[in-house]
Amino acid sequence: MNERIPTSQDGESVADGKLLYLAAFSNDPDGGNPAGVWIGKTLPSDKEMQRIAAEVGYSETAFVVPVNERELTIRFFSPESEVTFCGHATIATGVALGKMHGDGIYRLGTLVGEVLVDVVTRDGVCEASLTSVKPDFELANTELVSEVLPLLGWMTTDLDRSIPPARSFAGAWHLVIAVAEAERLADLHYDFEGLKSLMLREGLTTLQLVWREDAGTFRSRNPFPVGGIVEDPATGAAAAALGGYLREAKLLSAPSTILIKQGDEIGRPSRLTVQIPASGGIIVKGTAVSICAR
Structure with missing residues (x-):
């Protein structure tokens, strides 16, 4: 796994968006599952998203663009292919959105349907809860x-x-x-x-x-x-x-x-x-x- 590290918590500029790096399902950056979270105004091309995900090297990178502040479109790419849905990158995205825009419910449009993410901060720790599509x-x-x-x-x-x-x-x-x-x-x-x-x-x-x-x-x-x-x-x-x-x-x-x-x-x-x-x-x-x- 590529352990690429950003230079700051603000993320780096990549393809007209900001690329963040987070470890999901842990409070320790050496634990959990690393995910890239790219946030911009317009999604890059599929080829460019695949290139970025391969360069990041984590199991998934999420690509997120807003419809409005609480409603967004999200897609997920592994280093080799697009994935219909990724839970750890969704949790990472929820925490990133919570830090940017505050607690509350975010609606993420995925390839398989809408996934709700509820973000709550307690004692300075941001936690995200996703609700899956029907199993x-x-x-x-x-x-x-x-x-x-x-x-x-x-x-x-x-x-x-x-x-x-x-x-x-x-x-x-x-x-x-x-x-x-x-x-x-x-x-x-x-x-x-x-x-x-x-x-x-x-x-x-x-x-x-x-x-x-x-x-x-x-x-x-x-x-x-x-x-x-x-x-x-x-x-x-x-x-x-x-x-x-x-x-x-x-x-x-x-x-x-x-x-x-x-x-x-x-x-x-x-x-x-x-x-x-x-x-x-x-x-x-x-x-x-x-x-x-x-």
Whole structure:
């Protein structure tokens, strides 16, 4: 991952906009998931946005232009391709907008629909909560699971049978695979090119690999080879998709709240709070902090 650092918290001028660098789902710039947030008056061309995202090198860079102060258009690019929705870059964007324009609700127009972001500042800490589009899921077929597991170096005996493998959606499609033991999740070495090819074929953005620590806590790891990233330190879109799957498959009682711990194994600890209402979009909450010269 490219650890490019800006010269100031005000951001740098890039393509007639300001490019900010933030770490989402952490209060520590050395934790969380880094995101670029480009804010300008008019979106650059797709080619230029892709170029900027590749140069930034983070798993996603958000490109944001205002319709008005509280309504904006947003698009997301990984270093290799556009992504329909990105949760951690949305949280980073919400915090950036809150610092610019104050607390309140911002309406972000994404490729998959409107996402509301509620920004609240408490004791000087800015927190953003996104509400996803309506989630969906389908249980993964046996053939897909049989293809994926060898690429991860896992076996069917490693799986947690209480959470069957599933394709889940809350703005982007993810494959949820739950394991029964923490040690299995901790030992992650996968076939990058093989998994990338399968995910592109299946229209998957990340794999949401989880272990249920207790009733309200999950540990997660998220391979993201289709974006050119080995592993995502915090994946808000996958967190929302997991929450939607758990509710829609009746694997928990809603309303409910779960905590997802992610990024510890790769040195960027992240904490994602997922609120699962009885119906509607899934709410993912977190902080973000500027990454600046040290």
